[in-house]
Amino acid sequence: MSERRVVVTDCPGGPLLVRGADEVVGVDGSTARVERAVVAVCRCGRSDRMPWCDDSHRDRRRKTKP
Numbered sequence: 785m786s787e788r789r790v791v792v793t794d795c796p797g798g799p800l801l802v803r804g805a806d807e808v809v810g811v812d813g814s815t816a817r818v819e820r821a822v823v824a825v826c827r828c829g830r831s832d833r834m835p836w837c838d839d840s841h842r843d844r845r846r847k848t849k850p
């Protein structure tokens with residue numbers, strides 16, 4: 785059995801970047817297959833492509849600034 789290394793990087797105000805994973809499990813238990821070396825997982829809840837980030841978090845940032 786080979787060891788795999790999964791790295792999660794916190795992007796402040798944005799997604800979690802996940803490198804090296806095979807799948808992502810959502811809060812509802814659904815599983816999304818990872819087909820890229822790095823994926824951006826939404827954590828703001830605004831994405832139309834859950835569990836993936838679609839940059840909708842940027843709209844929230846713009847609206848909160850004066």
Ligand code: FES
Pocket residue numbers: 797798799800825826827828829830831836837838839840841842
């Ligand atoms: S973190 Fe980017 S859309 Fe949610």
